[in-house]
Amino acid sequence: MIEIDFDKMGGLAPAIVQDNETGEVLMLAFMNKEAWEATLKTGKATYYSRSRNQLWIKGETSGNVQLVKEIRVDCDNDTVLLKVEQIGGAACHKGYKSCFFQKLENNTLTIIGKPIFDPKEVYKK
Numbered sequence: 001m002i003e004i005d006f007d008k009m010g011g012l013a014p015a016i017v018q019d020n021e022t023g024e025v026l027m028l029a030f031m032n033k034e035a036w037e038a039t040l041k042t043g044k045a046t047y048y049s050r051s052r053n054q055l056w057i058k059g060e061t062s063g064n065v066q067l068v069k070e071i072r073v074d075c076d077n078d079t080v081l082l083k084v085e086q087i088g089g090a091a092c093h094k095g096y097k098s099c100f101f102q103k104l105e106n107n108t109l110t111i112i113g114k115p116i117f118d119p120k121e122v123y124k125k
Contacts (some may be wrong), residue, residue: 002073003077004073004077004078004088004090005034005076005077005078006031006033006078007035007058007090008076008077008078009030011030011033012031012032012048012050012123013014013030013031013048013078013079013080013119014028014029014030014078014079014080015028015029015030015080015081015082015084016028016079016080016081017045017077017081017082017084017091018030018081018082018083018084019083019084020069020070020083020084020085021085021102023037023063024095024097024098025098025100026066026084026091026092026098026099026100027084027091027092027098027099027100029047029048029058029085030043030047030048030088031046031047031048031070031080032048032052032055033046034048034055035048035055036059037070038055038057039068039082040071042054043067043068044057044058044059044065044067044068044083045057045058045065045066045067045068045084046058046067049052057102058091059087061122061123062088062090062117062122062123063084063087063088063092064087064089064091064117065087065088066082066084066085066088066089066091067084067085067087068082068084069083069084069085070081070082070083071083080124088116088117089116090115090116092115093119094115094119095116095117095118095119095122095124096113096114096115096116097113097116098113099102101113121125
């Protein structure tokens, strides 16, 4: 089995997430070894939350699960590219298809995406 180099970033590796059909970049997250192994085992994208200090399965709360269709690893074995089927249509916790829903235009961020869901409704606390 391939060994991802988690040592370069203190136990983490960046995971770029891309829509398998369109190629659109959906998000960037981080994986530790446990998240990597869970992703390989289940076929569901699993990440390490730096803010919560724990594993999280994408879509566990929102239902917007990422089913992994292909995995690529960069030349240094320290970055992962996941090509996924994005169930529910939204990868972003703010309700957008992609976390990259803002575009810099004339030194101003402009929202270029449309929300798919209302995060206040989905993530009731």
